[in-house]
Structures are given as structure tokens and as C-alpha cells.
Amino acid sequence: MNILITGGAGFIGSSLAKSLLKAKHDVSIIDHFSTFYNVERKKEQVNQIKRIGPVVVHEFDLLDEEETIVHFKNHKYDAVIHLAALPGVQPSLTNPHAYIDQDIKVTVNVLRASGISGVPHVLFGSSSSVYGNQDGPVSESFANGKVKSPYAAAKAGAESFCHAYQSLYGFKLTILRFFTVYGPWGRPDMAIPLFLTKLLNGESINIYGRHQSRDFTYIDDIVNGIALAFNQTGQSEIYNLGSGKPIRLEELIRLLMTYFPNASVVDETFRAGDVRHTWSNIEKAEKELGYVPEIGFEEGLRRTVEWAKKYHN
Ligand SMILES: NC(=O)c1ccc[n+]([C@@H]2O[C@H](COP(=O)([O-])OP(=O)(O)OC[C@H]3O[C@@H](n4cnc5c(N)ncnc54)[C@H](O)[C@@H]3O)[C@@H](O)[C@H]2O)c1
Incomplete structure (x- = not known):
């Protein structure tokens, strides 16, 4: 397949590009190398691809x-994975209008x-943030618009536009x-x-509530999930891609x-x-989709620490 990844120089996009190339797809990326974080890092990610x-x-x-529009008219893509966004x-x-621009x-x-x-x-690469604050595991139908940040509101709004344009085209x-x-x-x-x-760097770390928990999901599992989603048979579907196993921040610290x-x-106090x-x-x-997350948190963290030590050297 001829696949376009928007935001392909980013964290998830560059990992996905590598995996799709290994699977013998034709891969194109669009990215403007935003300055949200180090541009050199994104260039390095493209070199890796x-x-x-x-x-x-x-x-x-x-x-x-x-x-x-001109770009899309001049290229025939079989699938587009839209990951370009302003995250965070x-x-x-403090900068909500930038999120309306970049995410909507x-x-x-x-x-x-x-x-x-x-x-x-x-x-479309959406986010767990569209669920707002909910206790217990969330299914796809649990998103009710009661989000907690402008980033989450932009992602929820972008999802609505996805449905509108799916219906139009x-x-x-x-x-x-x-x-x-x-x-x-x-x-x-x-x-x-x-x-x-x-x-x-030998500096202290700040934590904004040890009892918070996050459904940390290892990058390879996310990339596998996206690749599986190319075979989706429905016309319009939403899927959670997570680990299903939340980790308390105090456990992360331990x-x-x-x-x-x-x-x-x-x-620090909760933000x-x-x-x-x-x-x-x-x-x-x-x-x-046949999605099965394979990398447990301890193993994923071990690999991440190992990579970070090498990278910082
Ligand atoms: N990383 C996560 O944990 C996470 C969780 C939920 C959702 N997401 C979503 O997944 C997607 C990818 O996230 P990521 O962590 O890889 O972020 P990232 O910042 O590493 O990658 C985003 C890429 O998009 C590019 N980009 C941004 N605006 C652009 C524009 N106007 N034109 C062209 N390129 C543009 C950036 O230069 C960057 O390379 C985002 O949509 C993000 O909201 C990420």
C-alpha cells in the first residue's frame, strides 16, 4: 500500500514509518519539523527511518x-494516518489557540x-484525553465531551470533524x-x-500526585495496533489502543x-x-483487530531506561 503518515518525523510517526517500511509498504511523510521540541531530534528520527x-x-x-489540497491531488495515497498535531x-x-490551529x-x-x-x-491519531476524568476502564462509547484541557477539547473536536468528513466523502x-x-x-x-x-543529569524529579495512574502503552504495541487498523473492515470505527493495565505514579517512581x-x-500539588x-x-x-499488547510495563521501562542511557551519552 502507498501510505502517508502526517507527523511522520515525530515519536509515533517515525516508529510507524520504520515498521511499515519493514512490511514492504511505500511510505511518505509530511512534517514541518515543529519547534515544540528539539528539531534536531526529529531530523534524527527521519534519518533512522x-x-x-x-x-x-x-x-x-x-x-x-x-x-x-494540491499535495493530495498530486499524490495517490491508499491510506493516510494523520498524526501531525501539537501535543501536550x-x-x-496557556496557548489554547495554537491547539485550535494545529489539532483542529x-x-x-x-x-x-x-x-x-x-x-x-x-x-486519525486521537487520545485517551477525550474521556476526561473517569474511574475504571473506559470503552470507546464512554467519551462524553466532558474533557479537562484545551488539548483534549481540540482532540474531541477533531474527532467530530473526522465523522463529518467521513459522512461527506x-x-x-x-x-x-x-x-x-x-x-x-x-x-x-x-x-x-x-x-x-x-x-x-542528577536532577530531582517533580511529581504532581503519586496516586494518579496512567495506562502507559509501549510504542511497539501502538505501532502494531495502527498497522492492524489498516485492515479494519467497518466503514467508521473508533478503537482504544492502550495496555489495559494502569500504573500508579508511585509505582513508576518505585x-x-x-x-x-x-x-x-x-x-507537588495536582495540576x-x-x-x-x-x-x-x-x-x-x-x-x-486482533490487537494484543505484548510489552509489560517493567520490560518496557527497562528498554526505555537502557535506550535513554545510551542516547544521553
Ligand atoms: N505520545 C502519546 O502518548 C500520545 C498519546 C495520545 C495521542 N497522541 C497523538 O499522537 C500523535 C503523534 O504524537 P507524538 O507523540 O508522536 O507527537 P510528536 O510531537 O512527536 O509528533 C508530531 C509531529 O507532527 C508534526 N507536525 C505538527 N504540526 C504540523 C503541521 N502543521 N504540519 C506538518 N507537520 C506537523 C511535528 O513536527 C511532529 O514531528 C499526535 O496527534 C498526538 O496528539 C500521542
């Missing part, structure tokens, strides 16, 4: 509606361009809700990579202390915008 196989890299801003919950509290307007541009150019299958739509993805090359603003950078026994941890718990019910993805 190029070592696996021939990838076509288009560097432009998907916020440019005309350029996006806390920065969305960019998504609308990709959806319209896909529809106009006749892309048969559009997949009739392409196959798959919405994938990712739950806190971690692993080698993890996004440097997220908790585990941030903690590891600080610990490797495990990190086994690698960094002298770690200093500073307890507005965050949710207290995430916990995926992954039965639908298991049953319909």
Missing part, C-alpha cells in the same frame, strides 16, 4: 490549506484534502485513541522521558528507583488540566 528503507519526505505546514496538556492551558484546523485540512483526492482510508475512517505512549525515542516533554533526562537509587523526588486516571478497555481492538 531512511536507514530502514526509502521514505519520501515532504516538508511543509499542513495548516496551509491550499498547499495541502499543560502547554494547551490541520485535521480539517487533511480530511478535506483526503476527501477531495479520493483517499480510501483515513486513520464516504472514505473509511478509523479513529485510534492512544493511551500515554512511551518507549525509546519517547517524546521528551512526557513524564517518563522527562524523568529519565533529569535523573541522568521502579525508577531500582535504576536510580539516589533519585530525589519532589511532591489543573490533568486527569487523575487513565485506563483503557481494549476489548474492541482485541476482538476486531
Whole structure:
């Protein structure tokens, strides 16, 4: 298949690109190398992809509606996985308009361009944040719009636009809700990579509520889930891609202390915008896609710590 990954220079996109090349797909990426985190890091991720196989890299801003539509008209993609976005919950509290641009307007541009150019299958990288704060495992139908941050509102809004354009153009739509993805090359603003950078530099780490829990999901499992979703048979489906096994932050700290026994941890108060718990019910993805997360948290963390030690050297 000829597959386009938007945001292909990013954490999830670059891992996916490598996996799709190994599976002998034709892979193109669109990315404008945003400055949300280190641009050199994204260039490095693209170099990693190029070592696996021939990838076509288009560097432009998907916020440019005309350029996006012209690009799609000039290329025939069998499937588009839309991962380009401005991520991060806390920065969305101080800069909400950027999230409307990057997470809603960019998504609308990709959806319209896909529809106009006749892309048969559009997949959208959504987030567990659309569930807001809920106790217990969440199934796909549990998203009720009661979100906790502008980032989450933008993701929920983008999902609505996905449904609107699916209905207008009739392409196959798959919405994938990712739950806190971690692993080698993890996004440097997220908790585990941030903690590891600080610990490797001998700095203390700040934690905003030890009783919070996250459904940490290893990058390879997410990439497998996305690859399986290319075979989805329904016309318009939503799937949770998580581990189904939430980890309390105090447990994360305990495990990190086994690698960094002298770690200093500073307890801070809970931050507005965050949710207290995430916990995926992954039965639908298991049953319909054959998705089975394989990397347990202790093993995933071990691999991530090992990678971080090498990378920081
Ligand atoms: N990492 C997670 O835990 C997680 C969890 C839930 C959802 N998601 C979603 O998954 C997707 C990928 O996340 P990630 O962690 O790989 O993030 P990332 O920041 O590493 O990757 C996003 C990529 O999109 C590119 N991009 C952003 N705006 C663009 C634009 N206007 N034009 C072209 N390129 C643009 C960036 O340069 C970047 O390379 C995002 O939609 C994110 O919201 C991620």
C-alpha cells in the first residue's frame, strides 16, 4: 500500500514509518519539523527511518490549506494516518489557540484534502484525553465531551470533524485513541522521558500526585495496533489502543528507583488540566483487530531506561 503518515518525523510517526517500511509498504511523510521540541531530534528520527528503507519526505505546514489540497491531488495515497498535531496538556492551558490551529484546523485540512483526492482510508491519531476524568476502564462509547484541557477539547473536536468528513466523502475512517505512549525515542516533554533526562543529569524529579495512574502503552504495541487498523473492515470505527493495565505514579517512581537509587523526588500539588486516571478497555481492538499488547510495563521501562542511557551519552 502507498501510505502517508502526517507527523511522520515525530515519536509515533517515525516508529510507524520504520515498521511499515519493514512490511514492504511505500511510505511518505509530511512534517514541518515543529519547534515544540528539539528539531534536531526529529531530523534524527527521519534519518533512522531512511536507514530502514526509502521514505519520501515532504516538508511543509499542513495548516496551509491550499498547499495541502494540491499535495493530495498530486499524490495517490491508499491510506493516510494523520498524526501531525501539537501535543501536550499543560502547554494547551496557556496557548489554547495554537491547539485550535494545529489539532483542529490541520485535521480539517487533511480530511478535506483526503476527501477531495479520493483517499480510501483515513486513520486519525486521537487520545485517551477525550474521556476526561473517569474511574475504571473506559470503552470507546464512554467519551462524553466532558474533557479537562484545551488539548483534549481540540482532540474531541477533531474527532467530530473526522465523522463529518467521513459522512461527506464516504472514505473509511478509523479513529485510534492512544493511551500515554512511551518507549525509546519517547517524546521528551512526557513524564517518563522527562524523568529519565533529569535523573541522568542528577536532577530531582517533580511529581504532581503519586496516586494518579496512567495506562502507559509501549510504542511497539501502538505501532502494531495502527498497522492492524489498516485492515479494519467497518466503514467508521473508533478503537482504544492502550495496555489495559494502569500504573500508579508511585509505582513508576518505585521502579525508577531500582535504576536510580539516589533519585530525589519532589511532591507537588495536582495540576489543573490533568486527569487523575487513565485506563483503557481494549476489548474492541482485541476482538476486531486482533490487537494484543505484548510489552509489560517493567520490560518496557527497562528498554526505555537502557535506550535513554545510551542516547544521553
Ligand atoms: N505520545 C502519546 O502518548 C500520545 C498519546 C495520545 C495521542 N497522541 C497523538 O499522537 C500523535 C503523534 O504524537 P507524538 O507523540 O508522536 O507527537 P510528536 O510531537 O512527536 O509528533 C508530531 C509531529 O507532527 C508534526 N507536525 C505538527 N504540526 C504540523 C503541521 N502543521 N504540519 C506538518 N507537520 C506537523 C511535528 O513536527 C511532529 O514531528 C499526535 O496527534 C498526538 O496528539 C500521542
